[in-house]
Amino acid sequence: MSKDTVLDHMKEEGLRLTPQRVHIVELLFELSHPTAERIYSMMIQKFPYVSQATVYNTLKKLKEIGFVKELTNGDKSSNFELTETDHWHFHCKACGEIYDLEPEETEALMAVGTHNGTFLVESFQVEFYGVCAKCKA
Amino acid sequence: MSKDTVLDHMKEEGLRLTPQRVHIVELLFELSHPTAERIYSMMIQKFPYVSQATVYNTLKKLKEIGFVKELTNGDKSSNFELTETDHWHFHCKACGEIYDLEPEETEALMAVGTHNGTFLVESFQVEFYGVCAKCKA
DNA sequence: ATAAATGCAAATGCTTTGCATTGCC
DNA sequence: GGCAATGCAAAGCATTTGCATTTAT
Numbered sequence: 001m002s003k004d005t006v007l008d009h010m011k012e013e014g015l016r017l018t019p020q021r022v023h024i025v026e027l028l029f030e031l032s033h034p035t036a037e038r039i040y041s042m043m044i045q046k047f048p049y050v051s052q053a054t055v056y057n058t059l060k061k062l063k064e065i066g067f068v069k070e071l072t073n074g075d076k077s078s079n080f081e082l083t084e085t086d087h088w089h090f091h092c093k094a095c096g097e098i099y100d101l102e103p104e105e106t107e108a109l110m111a112v113g114t115h116n117g118t119f120l121v122e123s124f125q126v127e128f129y130g131v132c133a134k135c136k137a
Numbered sequence: 138m139s140k141d142t143v144l145d146h147m148k149e150e151g152l153r154l155t156p157q158r159v160h161i162v163e164l165l166f167e168l169s170h171p172t173a174e175r176i177y178s179m180m181i182q183k184f185p186y187v188s189q190a191t192v193y194n195t196l197k198k199l200k201e202i203g204f205v206k207e208l209t210n211g212d213k214s215s216n217f218e219l220t221e222t223d224h225w226h227f228h229c230k231a232c233g234e235i236y237d238l239e240p241e242e243t244e245a246l247m248a249v250g251t252h253n254g255t256f257l258v259e260s261f262q263v264e265f266y267g268v269c270a271k272c273k274a
Numbered sequence: 275a276t277a278a279a280t281g282c283a284a285a286t287g288c289t290t291t292g293c294a295t296t297g298c299c
Numbered sequence: 300g301g302c303a304a305t306g307c308a309a310a311g312c313a314t315t316t317g318c319a320t321t322t323a324t
Contacts, residue, residue, distance in 0.1 A: 051306045072209035104245040112238050113265035122267040128250035130259040153323050188281045
C-alpha cells in the first residue's frame, strides 16, 4: 500500500487531507512503531505550530477507519503503525525495540478466534514479550 | 493453581501477606478480567479505608513476579487476570465482554516468536477483537 | 526491630476536549 | 459557504509517588 493509496482512502472515508495529516501519514511510513510523541516531535520540524491534539486526533481517526493500529502498553505510551500487512510483534524488554515478525498460517488461530464460527473476528494481534538476540548477548 | 499456592509463592517472592493483598488475590480468582477500579470497589466492602494506591501497587507487584497479566487497551483502563493457564482472549466491541479462548498448538507460534531460536520469549498474548455471538444476534 | 505496606493526597503523564480561528472541499 | 480541522489551553482519567503511620515478619 502506497502513501497515495492511503490518502485516497482517507478522502473516501470523508477525512479532509490537510498538510498536517498528509505528513502524519508520511511519518507513519517512515518511522518504526512511533509513539504519538515521536510523531509530534518530527511534525514540529515541518509544522512548528502543530499541536499534540492534531496528532492524537488524527491517529484516532486513522485508527477508527482501520488504517492504523495502536499497540498498547501497561506503562509507557502507545505505539502506532499502519495496518498494512498482517504481522506479529516481539517486544524486547531490554532495549524497548519492537520487531515485526512474519506470521505463520493463521487458520488454526482463526478457528479459535471465531469460537467455531460463532464470533465475528475483525482483527487480532499476536504479541511476544522477552529479550531479543542483541540484548541476550 | 489454588489461592494458597499463589499466596505461598508471593511470600517466597518476598511479598508480605497483608489482609488487603490476600483479598486482592481472592478477588482475582472470583472476578473475570477485572479492572483496578473494579477490584477497588469490591475491596471497599471489606476494607472501607483501602486506597486505590494499594490496589494499583499490589497489581503491579503481582505483575512483576509474573502472577498477574495486564490486558491493555487503547482507551479504557486495563484489565487484570491471574496468570494461571495459557489462554487467548476475544474482546467484544459491542458488549465489552472479554472471553477466554482455549489455545491451539503453540509450536508454530513459538517458532515465529523466538525468531528461529534467537529471541528469548518470556510470554505472549493472542488477542482477537470483534463481535461475539450474542451481540451479532 | 526493621523494612515493607498502607492510606491519604498530591503529582504525573498521556490523551481528550472546548472554543475561537483557519482552511479544505 | 459551510463544516471540519487546527492550535491553544485547560480538563480528564488512570496510574504513580511522597510521606507519615502502621504492621508483617
